[in-house]
Amino acid sequence: MSVTYLEAIRExxxxxxxxxxxxxxxxxxxxxxxxxxxxxxxxxxxQFPGRVLNTPISEDAMVGTAIxxxxxxxxxxVEMQFADFSSIALNQILNNAGTQYWRTQVPCPITVRLPSxxxxxxxPFHSQSMEGLYSHYPGLVVLTPATVEDAYTMLIDAVAIDDxxxxxxxxxxxYHLKADALPTEKLxxxxxxxVRPGRDLSIVTNSAMVHEALAVAQQFSADGIEIEVVxxxxxKPLDTDTVLASVARTxxxxxxxxxxxxxGVTAEVIARxxxxxxxxxxxxxxxxxxxxxxxxxxxxxxxxxxxxAKTIAAKVRQVLAE
Amino acid sequence: xxxxAERGASASKKxxxxxxxxxxxxxxxxxxxxxxxxxxxxxxxxTGGVYIGKGQEAVSVSCGIFLQKGDVFAPxxxxxxxxxxxxxxxxxxxxxxxxxxxxxxxxxxxxxxRGCPKAxxxxxxxxxxxxxxxxxxxxxxxRMKGEKGFVGLTTIGEGGMQTGATHEGMNIAAxxxxxxxxxxxxxxxxxxxxxxxxFACADLVDRAKGYGYxxxxxxxxxxxxxxxxxxxxxxxxxxxxxxxxxxxxxLRLAGHGEHDDASYVTDDIRREPFAQDSLQRAEQLxxxxxxxxxxxxxxxxxxxxxxxxxxVSTAQQEDAPVGSEEDWCAVSTRELxxxxx
Ligand SMILES: Cc1ncc(C[n+]2csc(CCOP(=O)(O)OP(=O)(O)O)c2C)c(N)n1
Ligand SMILES: [Mg+2]
Numbered sequence: 001m002s003v004t005y006l007e008a009i010r011e012x013x014x015x016x017x018x019x020x021x022x023x024x025x026x027x028x029x030x031x032x033x034x035x036x037x038x039x040x041x042x043x044x045x046x047q048f049p050g051r052v053l054n055t056p057i058s059e060d061a062m063v064g065t066a067i068x069x070x071x072x073x074x075x076x077x078v079e080m081q082f083a084d085f086s087s088i089a090l091n092q093i094l095n096n097a098g099t100q101y102w103r104t105q106v107p108c109p110i111t112v113r114l115p116s117x118x119x120x121x122x123x124p125f126h127s128q129s130m131e132g133l134y135s136h137y138p139g140l141v142v143l144t145p146a147t148v149e150d151a152y153t154m155l156i157d158a159v160a161i162d163d164x165x166x167x168x169x170x171x172x173x174x175y176h177l178k179a180d181a182l183p184t185e186k187l188x189x190x191x192x193x194x195v196r197p198g199r200d201l202s203i204v205t206n207s208a209m210v211h212e213a214l215a216v217a218q219q220f221s222a223d224g225i226e227i228e229v230v231x232x233x234x235x236k237p238l239d240t241d242t243v244l245a246s247v248a249r250t251x252x253x254x255x256x257x258x259x260x261x262x263x264g265v266t267a268e269v270i271a272r273x274x275x276x277x278x279x280x281x282x283x284x285x286x287x288x289x290x291x292x293x294x295x296x297x298x299x300x301x302x303x304x305x306x307x308x309a310k311t312i313a314a315k316v317r318q319v320l321a322e
Numbered sequence: 323x324x325x326x327a328e329r330g331a332s333a334s335k336k337x338x339x340x341x342x343x344x345x346x347x348x349x350x351x352x353x354x355x356x357x358x359x360x361x362x363x364x365x366x367x368x369t370g371g372v373y374i375g376k377g378q379e380a381v382s383v384s385c386g387i388f389l390q391k392g393d394v395f396a397p398x399x400x401x402x403x404x405x406x407x408x409x410x411x412x413x414x415x416x417x418x419x420x421x422x423x424x425x426x427x428x429x430x431x432x433x434x435x436r437g438c439p440k441a442x443x444x445x446x447x448x449x450x451x452x453x454x455x456x457x458x459x460x461x462x463x464x465r466m467k468g469e470k471g472f473v474g475l476t477t478i479g480e481g482g483m484q485t486g487a488t489h490e491g492m493n494i495a496a497x498x499x500x501x502x503x504x505x506x507x508x509x510x511x512x513x514x515x516x517x518x519x520x521f522a523c524a525d526l527v528d529r530a531k532g533y534g535y536x537x538x539x540x541x542x543x544x545x546x547x548x549x550x551x552x553x554x555x556x557x558x559x560x561x562x563x564x565x566x567x568x569x570x571x572x573l574r575l576a577g578h579g580e581h582d583d584a585s586y587v588t589d590d591i592r593r594e595p596f597a598q599d600s601l602q603r604a605e606q607l608x609x610x611x612x613x614x615x616x617x618x619x620x621x622x623x624x625x626x627x628x629x630x631x632x633x634v635s636t637a638q639q640e641d642a643p644v645g646s647e648e649d650w651c652a653v654s655t656r657e658l659x660x661x662x663x
Contacts, residue, residue, distance in 0.1 A: 024466065050466075056497055061455040061490035065498070068459020071439055074466065076459075091487065095447050096456065102652045103431050106439045138652035163653040190658055237660035276663045 003182055006174035008148045009040050009113075011182055012155035013077065017048045020075060023159060024051040026066055027079030027113075037081050038115055038174060059088035066110045067097050075159050076110055083114035083168065084128045097164040098139030107162040111155070116144075117170040117208050117258055118306055123297035129207065129257070129290075132264030134166045135236040141165045142236040143189065146210040148179035150233055153186035161189065168235075170208040177211075192239035194246060198228030201252040201319055204243050204269050206232040209256045209307060216312045227316065235265055243269060244277045251282035252319050256307050261289035283322035288315045339549040343613055345387055345407070346545065346604050349379035351626045352403040353601055355412060358630050359419055363580045367638075368419050370432045375400030377575030378507055380545040380600035383407050384552040385475055385505050389442075394460045394474035396444040396453040399434050400507070400574075401477055408443055412629060416637035429643035450482030454491025454504065461500035473560045475503040481512020481520055483529075492565070496534040501559040503566040504535075505552060507542060509574040510596070514586045527569040535567040542570035543598040546607070573597035 003011065016023045025041055031054040035042025045052040055062045059080065066076035080086045086093065093112065100108040118127040135142045141163050145151040151169060158165040187193055195210060196217050203213040210231045217227035230246050232238065247253050253273055255266035266287035273285055288307045296302050339345075356374040363372040375382055378400045386407030389395050395408045406412070417425025418436040427436050427445070437445030444460075446453050457474040464472050482488060483506055495502045512520055523529070530537025536558060540551040548570065555566035573596055577584040591597060608614050614622070651659055 056490075056493055058455075058490035058494050060452075060487050061458070061494040064452060064455025064487070064491060065459035065462060065494060068456040068461070069463035069466075070459070071444075071456070072460045072463035072467070074463045091449050091452060092455070095449055096452055098652070099447065101654045103427060103435075104437065104439050104445050107654045141653065141655070141658055161655055161658065163655050163658065237658050240661065240663065272663055 002178045002180055003148055004175055005148045005151045005169070005177040006038060006040060008152040008179070008182065009155060009169055010042065010044070012152045013041060013044060014047070016077070016156060016159050017044060017051055020159070022073060022075040023077065024053065024069075024074060025077050025079065026053050026055055026062055028055055028057055028081050030054060030079050036079060038171070040079065040113070059085050060092050063089040063092035063110070063112065064096065067092060067100065067108055070108050070110045071100070071106050077159060078110060078112045080112065080114050082126045083116040083130050084125050086112065086114055086130065093134070093140070093164065093166070094137045098137050100139070101163065102139060108164050109159070109162050111158045111165045111167055114166060114168045115171050116168040117172055118295055118302060119172050120299040120302050121297060122295070124294035127295040129168070129259040131166070131168045131206070131235045132257075132259045135265070135268070136263070139164065140236065141189070141234070142168065143234050144168045144170070144207040145233065146170070146173070146207050146231050148177050149183035149186070152182055154189060154233070157186070157189045168207065172208045187233070190234050190237045190239060192233055192242040193231045194228060194242065195231045196227070196229040198226040198250060200225050200227060200250055201254060201316060202228045202230060202243075202246040202250045203254050203256055203312070203316075204230045204232065204246070205256040206235060206265060207258060209258050212307060212309055212312055213256055215309050216316060219309070219313060220316065225320065232265070238268065238272070240272045240276065243273060244280065247273055247277050247280045251280060253281065253285040254315055254319050255285070255287040256312055257287070257289045258306050259289060261292050264289065283319050286315055286319050288312060338607065338611055338613060339546055341387055341549055342545065343608070345383045345549060346608060347622060347626070348383045348387070348403050348406050349545070349601050349604060350622065351629065352379050352383070352406060354623070354626050355415070355630045356402055358634060360580045362419070362634070369421060372419065372580040373399045373434050373578070374576050374580070375402050377572050377599055378509060378542065379403040380548040380604065381505065381507050381540070381542040381552070381570040381572065382477070384545075384548040385477055387549070388553050388556045389473070389475060392442070392469065392472045394442050394444065394457050394472070396446065396457045396474070396476035398446055398453070398477045398482070399479070404477070405443065409441065410438070410443060412633035413636060414438070416633040417640065420634070420637040421642050422637045422640035423643040424640050425637070449487065450478065451485035451487030451491055454478075454488060455494055457502060458491065458495045458498055458500050461502060462498055465500070471560060473501045473503065473556055475505065475556065477505045477507065479512055480506060480508040480510070480517060480526060481515065483526055484520055492533045492535070495565045499564065501562065503552070503555050503559050503568065505568045505570065507570045507572055509572045510591060511574050511578070511587065513578045525569070527567060530567040533565070533567070535565045536563060537567045537569070540568060540570045541596070542572035543596060543600045543603055545600060545604040571596040572600070575599060
């Protein structure tokens with residue numbers, strides 16, 4: 001048996017619905033036989049009557065409703081059809097969910113699933129990576145699982161967390177990643193993972209870019225250069241300790257992110273390493289992100305817009321040459 | 323559509339509503355309290371703004387007075403009377419306005435942005451319309467948990483009715499068929515903007531049909547009507563009817579906040595019937611129907627003023643929050659606090 005990243009998300013939701021009466025799913029086109037734009041909830045409405053609910057196309061009200069339900073003791077999981085449409089719900093997520101506990105001491109345990117990131121042909125409005133934007137605001141936990149195993153355990157953990165969680169699942173990984181089976185072990189939320197040990201340079205990255213980084217590390221290994229790859233897993237909280245430990249081993253840092261370049265996760269990681277671990281660095285830290293334009297539709301443009309193995313490798317060479 | 327008695331057809335002939343005196347007392351307390359808050363503000367003793375519901379007390383009190391334990395109330399800017407009717411202690415209000423660390427918001431939020439969700443009263447965020455779906459979610463969850471007989475009520479202004487959030491929230495409430503009452507007060511101004519720049523339909527209550535709500539209109543200056551119409555809407559929602567939209571007509575008899583002199587309010591509009599003061603009208607009825615005599619009224623006023631003074635002076639003596647002692651942590655899960663160097 002094998003499990004894809006998408007199936008792991010479905011299995012996690014099945015588990016949650018089965019084990020926790022407080023859980024219900026709320027989103028567009030997720031119910032009935034249809035089971036969601038990406039089929040992440042296929043079969044669940046039949047299996048769990050009354051707990052997988054289709055909503056009107058009202059992102060703001062979907063999240064608002066989930067907030068109310070969470071404050072009343074439920075554990076709603078909201079599915080955005082695409083991460084990009086969560087912009088409509090920014091107000092509820094940032095200003096209502098993100099402030100609720102601070103203001104009233106009443107926790108707001110909602111989980112918002114964001115089908116994120118680029119796939120070719122998806123264009124400006126179906127490709128965005130929004131983890132940096134959500135992390136900027138207080139009161140939210142922001143997760144970016146990069147493996148089948150993490151997709152499964154981190155979604156289950158997300159629902160158990162008493163705070164609002166933005167769960168960024170990468171659409172490219174839905175079908176491309178497979179594991180032999182569902183995991184039986186897990187790393188806690190908030191811990192980064194060294195997915196490949198190295199000695200010469202650390203690539204710190206998250207989500208689908210973990211796999212681009214691994215491919216680049218593989219190439220360099222043939223030439224005797226060992227790149228360490230750190231998968232952040234959780235963007236907020238950010239595991240600064242694991243990043244610093246990696247930089248302590250390699251002395252060189254390259255941050256890779258699929259999101260837009262201004263600010264964001266890569267900038268945050270570099271800021272932390274510069275302020276906490278300046279003495280560990282043998283070269284100036286570097287970063288590579290998507291370009292500062294909307295995400296293009298055409299595959300030729302799209303593959304150049306986001307970091308890819310070629311552009312990452314060029315950056316690696318640059319940092320190593322310093 | 324359910325339409326109510328014509329404006330001005332005062333209930334002088336029939337017996338007053340059973341909650342009339344109780345409601346009046348809360349209205350009067352609100353007026354005294356808000357006058358006090360306004361004077362504290364003018365004296366520089368309140369940081370931030372003061373937003374009062376002068377003229378809107380009859381509508382607001384009617385929103386809170388029929389709600390029970392287990393119900394959900396999401397008040398907005400001009401709902402001091404409703405909040406008090408729902409059971410919010412005056413001391414909570416004084417503490418919030420005066421920035422006491424002992425208040426429900428502990429200095430983290432102020433003025434009208436307060437609440438006690440555990441007691442069923444949500445703490446509004448500023449963004450108009452945003453509380454509607456939150457009430458929907460509370461009601462949906464109550465139904466999922468098997469609770470029965472509950473209702474949710476939230477208020478909004480004719481300006482707030484124009485946000486996208488309000489539209490989404492109203493619609494999703496009807497789709498979920500939750501027992502919700504929305505009381506929209508058309509007080510003819512949204513900050514400085516009159517209605518003709520806010521909406522172009524003849525009457526906001528006409529929207530009820532479009533959303534699948536039952537709609538009713540009420541003269542917001544007439545306490546009897548407010549109690550009857552809002553009370554009936556709450557009863558219908560509780561009984562499983564579709565969501566209810568009540569549109570009340572008033573004039574905002576104060577500035578948007580106490581910083582605002584409302585000089586943009588025209589003389590013409592001040593002469594409209596909806597510009598009457600609901601508190602004055604209620605007082606008149608009380609004297610006419612001999613529910614209280616002048617002496618009784620005066621005694622009530624004295625008692626209420628003492629309650630208000632007590633709440634204010636208690637809050638004034640309490641400590642303010644201190645930055646160095648604050649728990650600067652926005653998530654409840656300690657181990658997930660981001661440790662920013
Ligand atoms: C979405 C949003 N935009 C702007 C504001 C700023 N604002 C606060 S109250 C207000 C006017 C509200 O008018 P109305 O809804 O008619 O209520 P009223 O003040 O008359 O009671 C405005 C513009 C806000 N709170 N929310
Ligand atoms: Mg208004």
